[in-house]
Amino acid sequence: MANWCLRWLPSLLSDAMATDVCGAVYRDGRLLLETEVAGTFFSSDAAYAAQYITFGTTLELRRDPGNVFDGNAVAVHVHGLHLGWVPQKENHDIARLMDAGCKPVCRVHGIRWVGHTLRVTVRISLPEG
Numbered sequence: 001m002a003n004w005c006l007r008w009l010p011s012l013l014s015d016a017m018a019t020d021v022c023g024a025v026y027r028d029g030r031l032l033l034e035t036e037v038a039g040t041f042f043s044s045d046a047a048y049a050a051q052y053i054t055f056g057t058t059l060e061l062r063r064d065p066g067n068v069f070d071g072n073a074v075a076v077h078v079h080g081l082h083l084g085w086v087p088q089k090e091n092h093d094i095a096r097l098m099d100a101g102c103k104p105v106c107r108v109h110g111i112r113w114v115g116h117t118l119r120v121t122v123r124i125s126l127p128e129g
Contacts, residue, residue: 030105030125030126030127030128031123031124031125032093032094032097032104032124032125032126033086033090033093033094033123033124034109034121034122034123034124035086035087035090035121035122035124036087036119036120036121036122037076037083037084037085037086037087037119037120037121037122038084038085038086038087038088039084039085040083040084040117040118040119040120041117042084043082043083043084045081045082045083046081046082046083046084046118047116047118048081049078049079049081049082049083049118050111050118052078052079052081053078053083053108053111053120054108054111055108055109055110055111056107056108057078057107057108058105058106058107059076059077059078059083059106059107059108059122060076060077060078060106061074061075061076061077061086061094061098061103061104061106061124062074062075062076062077063075063095063098063099065095065099069088070085070088070091072088072091072092072095072096073085073088073091073095074086074091074094074095074098076106076120076122083118083120084120086124094124102126102127103127104124104125104126104127105124105125105126105127105128106122106123106124107122107123107125108120108121108122109121109122109123
């Protein structure tokens with residue numbers, strides 16, 4: 001599956017991401033995006049999920065094409081708990097890859113509390129293989 005992702009990556013990504021990311025993909029291995037998980041403040045599971053998250057923890061990405069607010073929605077989960085979302089302004093290309101059958105890998109790159117809000121930075125990359 002990963003080789004398929006690499007072969008078709010440029011045609012699946014938007015022009016902006018292909019220009020900005022493809023160099024990083026081929027230079028740095030397979031990194032597609034580094035971002036902060038959105039919506040952790042609104043997730044009732046986020047505070048509970050925090051106990052399962054450390055640097056390097058693999059998180060699950062799930063497409064939610066029926067989301068009424070965003071047809072490209074990509075939810076972020078840990079141990080079945082909804083943590084938040086890939087930010088709407090950055091999810092289009094990740095959603096397209098997932099819809100095409102690619103399963104990007106999402107790992108925690110940073111975690112901190114700001115008041116009562118959990119802030120989780122993740123790196124999303126192509127699977128190895």
